[in-house]
């Protein structure tokens with residue numbers, strides 16, 4: 142099956158049945174506002190490194206926030 146990063150649109154072909162891991166190595170689900178998005182290794186590690194989301198993800202977070 143194909144996974145796509147929500148931030149940079151990187152696509153990866155990955156079969157969980159082969160490695161018995163739910164996601165490609167380094168890929169993770171991240172909670173952005175009220176939704177969960179899949180981020181690739183590099184986008185996810187940016188968050189780990191900076192401790193915050195990229196501008197794109199912040200924008201997603203802002204636009205997804207309707208309950209002010």
Ligand SMILES: [Zn+2]
Nearest residue numbers: 146149181184
């Ligand atoms: Zn990415």
